Amino acid sequence: MDMGLKGKVAVITGGSVGIGLAVADGLAAEGANVILAARGRERAEAEAERIAGAHGVKAIGVEADVSTTDGVDAVIRAAEERFGGTDILINNAGTGSNETVMDAPDDKWQAYWDLHVMAAVRLARGVIPQMRRRGGGVILHNASICAVQPLWYEPIYNVTKSALMMFSKCLATEVVGDNIRVNCINPGLILTPDWKKTARQLTENSGGDWEGYLQGVADEHAPIKRFGTPEELANFFVFLCSDKATYSIGSTYFVDGGMQKGL
Template sequence: MDLGLKNKVAVITGGSVGIGLAIAEGLAAEGVDLVLAARQADRVTAEAERIAGAYGVKAVGVAADVATAEGTQAVIAAAEDRFGGADILINNAGTGSNETVMEASDEKWQAYWDLHVMAAVRLARGIAPQMKRRGGGVILNNASICAVQPLWYEPIYNVTKSALMMFSKCLSTELVPDNIRVNCVNPGLILTPDWIKTARQLTAQTGGDYKAYLQDVADEHAPIKRFGTPEELAHFFVFLCSDKASYSVGSTYFVDGGMHKTI
């Protein structure tokens, strides 16, 4: 199936590992040129070079902390300078948290707000004008099932991802007249390196069977009884970027193996 993506340009935050990297490879396989943003310069540069060689596309790695205004500006500038603008923006950068509402500091709340919400706001403000000049585009915000079905131990993550979901809806109505489609994706359990790292840490003192721990998590939360892979999630993102999703505007899509409990 021709998804109509060849020679498009995509900006992906958190693009050097996990979900962001899988989305990058999925888009590159469709002929999309890439701007990958991540904090670790060596890794993001290496992954950009690897993808460019593997898929025959152009790819640039940008070392930037998108939780800062300076970081987002560096990403916006890279898209403009290297490709004359972008057609696709994937706001993917993010991380889990662990705290209580009563004990979490203002600084921690602000840090997650900047990473999950303000990064998306600033990048949309900077890249949407590029898309408008190019005839339109797609913005996808990677939120979480926790935006609507919170886990008890990460209230800051839950709240900021919920805000990202609402931002997506508001932005979609503002940009659709410019032929820019905005949608949100709420993944469930996706087997990222962060999940594996956490599972190893939690089982280190009890025999180190991290795979059994992850299976227990999947058995508890997901009717499908397993984690999804980053590649499975990436397929959905690639579809939403494509011409085949041309009537998808302002929606939130759950990719969660049945984890979402409500209708």
Template sequence: MDLGLKGKTAVVTGGSVGIGLAVAEGLAAEGVDVILAARGRERVEAEAERIARTHGVRAEGVACDVATLAGTTELAARAEAFGGADILVNNAGTGSNETVMEAPDEKWQAYWDLHVMAAVRLARGIVPQMRRRGGGVILHNASICAVQPLWYEPIYNVTKSALMSFSKSLSTEVVKDNIRVNCVNPGLVLTPDWIKTARQLTAETGGDWQGYLDEVAREHAPIGRFASPEEAASFFVFLCSDRASYSVGSTYFVDGGMLKTL
């Protein structure tokens, strides 16, 4: 299926690994020029170079921390210099591991800046570019934990809920500019972040992180397994296209049946 994306430009945060990298790769396969943002310069630049070589598109890796005002300002400026963005995928994020009673204010603030303020600041920086280009698409990668929290990561749960709410608020503000905003709540996707969390949770009980992940999949997902990043990315790519032209302000669950509510 031709999604009609060839020649567009996308900005993907958290773009050097996991779902973000898979989304960038999926868009590039459709002929989209991509700007990958991540904190690690060597990796993000290498992945951008590989994507450009593999798919014959323009690709740039930008090393920046989108949890900071300086980082989002730099990324928006680099997108402007690239010619402007048609697509923004706010994917940067990470899991947490704490209790409400013990987590310090600083940890709450750090996750708020990463999961929420990064999206707010990038909207302010990139929406004007989309307006000049006649419209665009903004996607927010939240999590099933935004509505079905896991017990060990309250900060992640809360900030992802806020991101989902921000997505809805932004969608009503910019739809008049032909900018469609939606949110995706993935379930179990086998990313390095999941492996990191599993290692932490099993560190004192033998370190069988793979067994822990298998148990998580059996317990939570009726499909009985984790998704690959590429499976999740395919849905993001579809939402970026005009095939999803009537999708505005919605949240979509890509979770293998994990969500327990209607």
């Protein structure tokens, strides 16, 4: 199936590892040129080089902390200077938290707000003028099932991802007339390095069986009884970016192995 993505320019934040990297690979496999934005220059550039060689597209790595205005500006500038603008923006950068409401200091709340919400706001303001010039575009927000069905140990993550989901809805309404489609994806249990890190933290004082902990999480929460792979999730991102999803606007989609219990 031709997804209509050949020659498109896609910016993926958090693009050098996990879900972001899988999405970059998936888009590149369909012929899209990709910009991998990440805090680590060496990894981003190495993965970009690998993707370019594997898929025959143009790919660059950009060192950028998108929780800062300087980092966002670096990504927007790279898209303009290297490709003449952006067709697709994947707001994926993020990480789990691990705290309680009573113990978490203000600066931790602010740091996650900047990473999960303001990064998406600032990037949208930067790339939407580029998309308008190019005739339209796609913006996807990688939120989380925790936006609506929170996990007890990461209230900051839960709250900021919920805010990201609402921002996605608001932005979709604002730019639909510019032929820019905005949607949100709420993944369930996806086996990323972040999940492995969290599992190690939670089991370090109880024997360290982090793999057993993750299986227990899957058994408890996901009817499918396993974590999804980043590649399984990336397939859905690629579809929503494609010209096969042109009537999908302002929605939130759960890709969660049945984890979401509500309507």
